[in-house]
Amino acid sequence: MNPLRPETRTVHLPQPSLEGSGPIKIPIYQTSGFVFEDPAVFAEGMRRPNGAFVYGRLSNPTVRALEQAVADLEGGVGGVAASSGMGAINTVLLGLLKAGDHLIAQRALYGGSAAVVADLAARFGVEVTYVPEDDPEAVRAALRPETRMLYLETIANPMTQVADLPGMCAVAREAGVITVVDNTFASPMLCRPIEHGADIVVHSATKYLSGHTDVLGGVAVFATEELHERVWHFAVELGSTADPFAAWLTLRGMQTLPLRMERHCANARLLATRLAEHPAVARVHWPGLPTHPSYALAAKLLPDFGGVFSFDLVGGRAAGETFMRSVRLALLAPSLGGVETLVLHPATTSHRGLDAEELAAVGIGAGTVRVSVGIEHPEDLWADFEQALEHCRA
Numbered sequence: 457m458n459p460l461r462p463e464t465r466t467v468h469l470p471q472p473s474l475e476g477s478g479p480i481k482i483p484i485y486q487t488s489g490f491v492f493e494d495p496a497v498f499a500e501g502m503r504r505p506n507g508a509f510v511y512g513r514l515s516n517p518t519v520r521a522l523e524q525a526v527a528d529l530e531g532g533v534g535g536v537a538a539s540s541g542m543g544a545i546n547t548v549l550l551g552l553l554k555a556g557d558h559l560i561a562q563r564a565l566y567g568g569s570a571a572v573v574a575d576l577a578a579r580f581g582v583e584v585t586y587v588p589e590d591d592p593e594a595v596r597a598a599l600r601p602e603t604r605m606l607y608l609e610t611i612a613n614p615m616t617q618v619a620d621l622p623g624m625c626a627v628a629r630e631a632g633v634i635t636v637v638d639n640t641f642a643s644p645m646l647c648r649p650i651e652h653g654a655d656i657v658v659h660s661a662t663k664y665l666s667g668h669t670d671v672l673g674g675v676a677v678f679a680t681e682e683l684h685e686r687v688w689h690f691a692v693e694l695g696s697t698a699d700p701f702a703a704w705l706t707l708r709g710m711q712t713l714p715l716r717m718e719r720h721c722a723n724a725r726l727l728a729t730r731l732a733e734h735p736a737v738a739r740v741h742w743p744g745l746p747t748h749p750s751y752a753l754a755a756k757l758l759p760d761f762g763g764v765f766s767f768d769l770v771g772g773r774a775a776g777e778t779f780m781r782s783v784r785l786a787l788l789a790p791s792l793g794g795v796e797t798l799v800l801h802p803a804t805t806s807h808r809g810l811d812a813e814e815l816a817a818v819g820i821g822a823g824t825v826r827v828s829v830g831i832e833h834p835e836d837l838w839a840d841f842e843q844a845l846e847h848c849r850a
């Protein structure tokens with residue numbers, strides 16, 4: 457007979473015993489905190505990223521499972537998960553840079569990241585120099601005594617320029633500068649930047665890692681314990697924490713990442729190749745096409761070329777709009793990396809923060825359409841694109 461009253465028993469619920477068996481899947485640890493028997497263990501758990509679980513803003517078993525899974529795929533020593541890709545990127549940038557530091561950033565970046573870099577310069581006293589993604593000598597020329605970080609994207613959003621990771625990272629390393637690489641577009645299936653000399657890899661887990669367009673998340677992976685600890689301490693301060701259910705959905709999606717990436721890349725190859733031959737299309741930007749400026753570098757660095765490409769129509773912006781209105785299977789929607797094929801207009805959506813000059817500098821045209829190719833049957837996708845292109849003929 458339980459001597460406690462109902463008011464107490466409903467608060468202190470019995471826990472099931474797991475003796476003799478355990479779950480196949482990592483459970484969702486939907487709790488904001490953890491209980492201790494020993495106050496010393498409690499105190500110690502607050503001091504480092506991989507200590508005992510204490511409080512959800514510091515760590516959580518489901519979230520740590522995600523951090524370790526991504527770190528393992530990327531070849532890092534540990535990870536810090538965040539509530540979105542921008543959460544992970546801001547945690548790394550704000551956690552490691554301070555006023556007076558100098559940042560060297562790739563010119564062609566995801567619009568959200570470009571906005572953060574511009575903000576660091578405008579409001580936080582960080583000086584920024586922009587460099588092309590494939591010019592290690594430009595990095596060398598930009599170096600200053602106060603340079604702290606080089607920031608790159610493996611495959612840039614949306615024009616898919618490929619960064620010369622080995623060359624750019626080597627120059628930074630020689631100068632004692634940390635290289636951070638956004639590996640969202642490549643995923644660890646196509647590239648592991650730490651193997652090429654990067655110190656930190658960031659992901660929007662919203663995209664390929666989770667892969668099903670149903671969750672937001674981000675992960676930063678570290679090549680050294682020292683960087684892991686520094687960024688973890690700042691993440692705890694910032695509160696950019698991942699939610700356990702979001703971490704669980706991402707882990708669930710990651711189990712099919714290799715299969716999905718194969719299909720994304722194969723479908724992108726078919727669509728990009730056929731579009732490049734279509735009379736209504738002026739140019740296709742996919743690094744697997746020999747016409748892409750990054751083709752030679754991409755062929756050396758990557759086993760395949762990713763599931764995102766952009767293209768320009770002969771009829772310019774009006775034709776681009778007609779195309780986006782006319783697709784039936786592909787969806788006009790934000791984001792990328794999910795199982796469904798999505799199209800959008802970067803100049804007015806993902807890269808809306810860039811002015812005309814900045815858009816031109818990264819190659820985004822007024823009519824450029826970005827496609828995130830899903831895992832549907834490629835011939836169904838091509839039939840959809842073909843009928844939409846019929847509407848775009850001048």
Ligand code: PLP
Pocket residue numbers: 540541542543566568569609613638640641659660661662663672673674791792
């Ligand atoms: N990095 C890249 C390359 C992206 O494309 C995006 C979003 O589109 C992000 C980061 C930001 O991710 P999230 O939307 O999860 O914050």
